[in-house]
Amino acid sequence: MEESFFKGHLNAFLSMAKVDVPSYVQMKKSLMLPLFFEEDVIMIIRKAESIFMAENTVLNIESPLVVVGDVHGHVFDLIQILSVMGCPGSTKYLFLGDIVDRGEFSLETCLLIYLLKIVYPEDVYIIRGNHEFGSMCNSFGFSREVNKTYGRDSRVLEEFYSSFSYLPLVAMVDQKIICLHGGIGPNMPPIEQISAIKRPIKDFSDPTVSAILWSDPSAFIHGFHSSNRGIGFVFGEDSLISYMDEIKASIMIRGHECVSKGVSSIMQDRVYTVFSASNYCGTSQNQSGVLKIGENQSISPIILPQIPYIERNCVVFKTAFINESHSFTCNSSPTKKVISSSTSILFPKHKIITKSMCSRLAQIPNFLK
Numbered sequence: 001m002e003e004s005f006f007k008g009h010l011n012a013f014l015s016m017a018k019v020d021v022p023s024y025v026q027m028k029k030s031l032m033l034p035l036f037f038e039e040d041v042i043m044i045i046r047k048a049e050s051i052f053m054a055e056n057t058v059l060n061i062e063s064p065l066v067v068v069g070d071v072h073g074h075v076f077d078l079i080q081i082l083s084v085m086g087c088p089g090s091t092k093y094l095f096l097g098d099i100v101d102r103g104e105f106s107l108e109t110c111l112l113i114y115l116l117k118i119v120y121p122e123d124v125y126i127i128r129g130n131h132e133f134g135s136m137c138n139s140f141g142f143s144r145e146v147n148k149t150y151g152r153d154s155r156v157l158e159e160f161y162s163s164f165s166y167l168p169l170v171a172m173v174d175q176k177i178i179c180l181h182g183g184i185g186p187n188m189p190p191i192e193q194i195s196a197i198k199r200p201i202k203d204f205s206d207p208t209v210s211a212i213l214w215s216d217p218s219a220f221i222h223g224f225h226s227s228n229r230g231i232g233f234v235f236g237e238d239s240l241i242s243y244m245d246e247i248k249a250s251i252m253i254r255g256h257e258c259v260s261k262g263v264s265s266i267m268q269d270r271v272y273t274v275f276s277a278s279n280y281c282g283t284s285q286n287q288s289g290v291l292k293i294g295e296n297q298s299i300s301p302i303i304l305p306q307i308p309y310i311e312r313n314c315v316v317f318k319t320a321f322i323n324e325s326h327s328f329t330c331n332s333s334p335t336k337k338v339i340s341s342s343t344s345i346l347f348p349k350h351k352i353i354t355k356s357m358c359s360r361l362a363q364i365p366n367f368l369k
């Protein structure tokens with residue numbers, strides 16, 4: 001019974017948000033996303049939280065898998081990634097955090113990732129970003145979105161914050177590739193000591209936690225510098241190499257910075273940055289990237305077509321009634337094809353889809369009313 005509840009919600013989500021993003025943005029179809037009942041959302045969050053609690057603070061994951069960088073509420077980039085790379089069940093995923101804030105669909109992005117985690121716990125892993133904290137969400141969009149949807153009296157936001165506080169901090173792939181949201185700071189402890197960090201973590205007061213979640217690499221400095229972000233550090237190649245030698249890791253994969261091609265690497269490919277929200281906030285003209293880690297730790301950057309920035313008021317939210325007939329709309333077989341940036345001619349020129357453009361969208365079909 002419980003299992004069918006979560007599967008039903010996941011199927012409802014995927015069948016409503018049909019993965020036909022090009023048709024959406026060419027305005028041949030209405031953009032549609034599910035609106036779940038408050039009690040159902042709380043059940044989804046609590047179930048996801050119970051899984052995070054049972055996981056270690058440092059995850060051990062085996063290749064092959066797909067690493068997804070910051071999504072920041074760009075739910076249509078996430079749907080495109082699932083469509084191109086394959087659904088969990090056939091493809092394993094690691095999300096590097098910063099799922100919420102900044103973009104317009106943090107609620108749906110987080111719920112979709114939580115549902116995938118619940119239904120495929122061995123195929124979906126999530127580590128924490130610096131935005132999975134109440135202090136950030138209160139300023140960068142997520143709390144506003146949730147309050148607008150469920151009201152200020154609702155428990156939904158607090159439940160989300162509680163679930164964030166149990167997210168793991170680091171993932172080691174094949175014991176060789178260290179994945180985290182930001183980077184490292186001075187006096188980084190060994191992996192066993194990071195594993196011993198107790199959760200829930202409610203703020204950035206622990207220096208190891210803030211270094212992991214906030215730091216950035218730079219090819220232009222030595223050692224560690226303080227960061228312009230006001231928290232965390234900037235680390236040079238010498239600092240990276242000495243920590244990697246200490247923990248016997250070969251490569252670091254992290255998110256946290258918007259990079260124009262979606263994936264970039266510096267320090268002789270020792271550190272990769274992955275960013276998966278395209279046209280970030282409607283102001284950056286970046287592409288969406290993911291990183292495929294093959295067996296034997298081969299690393300392949302994959303660039304996906306850009307999606308115009310879509311405003312929240314362009315989307316029709318339909319109450320999701322869970323019914324057994326909902327079926328998966330994802331590709332079940334992962335594709336190895338790398339989509340070049342030229343595919344983005346599928347999309348119109350607009351960088352931002354606004355409400356006035358939305359009014360030209362097709363009418364909602366009767367059966368969905």
Ligand SMILES: [Mn+2]
Nearest residue numbers: 098129130256
């Ligand atoms: Mn970040």
